[in-house]
Amino acid sequence: MDKLIIGIDYWLIIGFIGQALFSARFIVQWLKSEKEKKSVFPVAFWYFSIAGGVTLLAYAIHRKDPVFIVGQATGLFIYFRNLYFVIYERKSLNAE
Structure with a gap:
């Protein structure tokens, strides 16, 4: 039941969407760095x-x-941890 009637694989679409989201982070980072003139x-x-x-x-x-599961799960831990640091830092700055 992973395919539409016309033969499109849902999971392949999900994989490409995930890759597009993941790749978009580099574009966001690059544009912000260009604007700030620093990384x-x-x-x-x-x-x-x-x-x-x-x-x-x-x-x-x-x-x-x-291999892919371990890589993505490890990465997610790091991304959530970094987001936590960003949020914590903003809360600390607002509390001052």
């Missing part, structure tokens, strides 16, 4: 990382690919 990671970078990572992890689980 920066905007908060959107971490949101795109998480969205792409979750989508790609779902795809990897469906494919039953342990």
